Ligand code: DHB
């Protein structure tokens with residue numbers, strides 16, 4: 001049947017969540033409600049483990065710096081080491097890539113006029129590893145391959161929401177033309193509202209976040225028109241990470257004439273570190289009457 005996208009997963013990537021998992025603090029009172037919200041997703045993914053996750057995330061000046069700032073980059077390597085973010089690498093397994101599929105997505109998406117940078121070496125930071133830990137826990141090795149798609153949302157200017165949604169559509173088309181029978185999920189990570197610096201540090205906007213979740217499910221084409229200034233004003237300087245969720249949403253079949261996806265889990269919690277934690281899973285192949 002060829003490769004197919006079975007679901008999209010959306011989640012914040014707060015580094016302190018990784019620390020809580022790595023140091024066995026998930027049942028402490030501060031963290032217990034966060035992990036309880038992900039429990040249904042962990043059960044769901046145990047039964048719906050994909051072959052490959054296309055994981056859209058942002059690097060936080062660990063692999064890239066001010067010397068080189070790709071707007072979009074795809075990881076084509078066989079392995080991605082865990083980045084040392086200043087405290088040594090997290091004690092988690094290395095991330096295993098899928099070079100043949102990554103090369104296919106790369107050529108197909110570039111031929112669709114998206115100029116991805118090609119990363120043959122890419123240490124991956126909390127933006128990619130915390131979502132893996134939230135969904136898969138602490139396995140000896142990750143249960144699937146991962147193709148990182150890095151998006152610049154750290155150094156101005158970020159790509160628009162529309163560009164991100166369209167990238168997701170292009171990725172979906174590329175996966176449709178891959179012959180091997182692979183079950184693929186696409187994950188959009190980062191957000192929700194947070195600001196880590198400046199006069200508004202600590203900003204949280206629950207109303208904006210919940211409206212974003214509503215629109216992401218039901219109204220993604222309209223949501224894609226929101227300018228980056230609205231994200232920054234309403235959701236804080238790091239709230240702009242939410243544009244990455246539009247890449248994953250753009251890959252769902254309803255935007256290519258198929259049926260709307262079905263919500264498997266939706267969760268929102270404040271606070272975790274400095275951030276509002278949001279999480280959503282959309283099934284791309286809902287069985288309907
Ligand atoms: C926090 C959140 C982030 O998205 C990040 O990249 C770093 C820190 C936080 O809430 O502490």
Ligand code: FE
Nearest residue numbers: 013127190241
């Ligand atoms: Fe971040």
